[in-house]
């Protein structure tokens with residue numbers, strides 16, 4: 001990630017480097033509906049703000065004279081080695097941000113070797129996304145459908161198209177109270193977009209009286225009725241295990257007792273996340289939850305985290321508090337809004353370079369060496 005050393009001379013037309021500048025440019029490019037759908041959070045956005053604030057409460061305490069000439073950021077997860085402990089978070093409905101949508105994000109991730117997590121609510125189908133990625137690493141994020149046949153079919157399709165893990169998002173059995181989206185009357189528009197994986201699904205299609213090509217509105221209505229599944233309980237997890245041999249991670253875990261239950265139910269990993277502050281306003285920040293959960297998990301299964309990763313120092317702090325890898329959400333979407341595939345590529349590349357430099361300057365050579373002794377909490 002020798003971005004810093006190879007950076008061209010300053011050029012006023014160059015894409016932004018600062019996260020804040022990407023966000024400001026995205027604001028200029030996008031209409032209110034899509035911009036606030038991405039940038040906004042639930043309720044009064046207390047949790048969304050806390051996600052960023054709590055990163056500032058932890059300080060890195062750099063070490064000197066420790067030979068940091070050669071660094072190793074690679075990480076092993078479920079038997080595969082990835083170039084860095086960073087992934088593209090699952091994000092649905094990306095066609096509202098850029099016409100190339102998920103294909104641009106997936107290609108940029110593939111080029112960087114950053115695993116791309118395809119959302120169930122993508123505008124493109126998981127197969128189309130897999131196609132543009134070639135052999136690059138990818139995981140599939142499952143929204144657990146009310147119709148078990150659709151859920152089983154998604155798992156089967158994900159396996160068949162080369163996804164190597166399933167991330168089951170538990171915190172969104174329904175959309176939260178999102179004040180911008182309500183004001184912008186944006187949800188009805190969104191509903192028609194995130195159906196790429198459903199309209200192409202044989203199990204979903206078999207439930208429809210006529211094909212989606214003949215009656216798209218009826219298909220979309222059927223989707224809205226089956227999308228969320230608030231009736232699920234822990235005992236239902238065995239259904240997923242029965243239908244896939246891929247590693248299963250649960251995304252949206254914030255309570256240590258849920259981490260314990262996850263382990264008892266034999267899942268393979270956890271993603272500590274509050275969905276970027278988009279679901280429960282007033283919920284604990286993801287970074288505050290992370291060490292509590294790692295204390296329970298004791299390295300028995302990998303703990304990943306997201307919600308608030310903006311810079312390389314955030315990556316280092318999350319890893320030092322026990323995350324094996326982090327997922328990045330909104331920064332990629334601002335890159336996509338500003339410059340499509342190139343924008344996502346630039347955002348990921350800068351984040352990796354920043355993380356690498358921060359590691360080096362903190363006196364840390366390998367992510368395996370990061371632990372809480374690297375940090376100090378300032379209240």
Ligand code: FNR
Nearest residue numbers: 038089090091092119169275276306307308329330
């Ligand atoms: C999301 N997120 C999300 N998560 C998921 O499991 N499936 C999805 O389809 C989506 N869709 C989605 C859309 C948009 C516009 C955003 C911003 C987020 C949540 C995402 O995976 C991740 O948890 C957060 O984005 C992480 O927080 P940051 O990095 O955005 O602060």
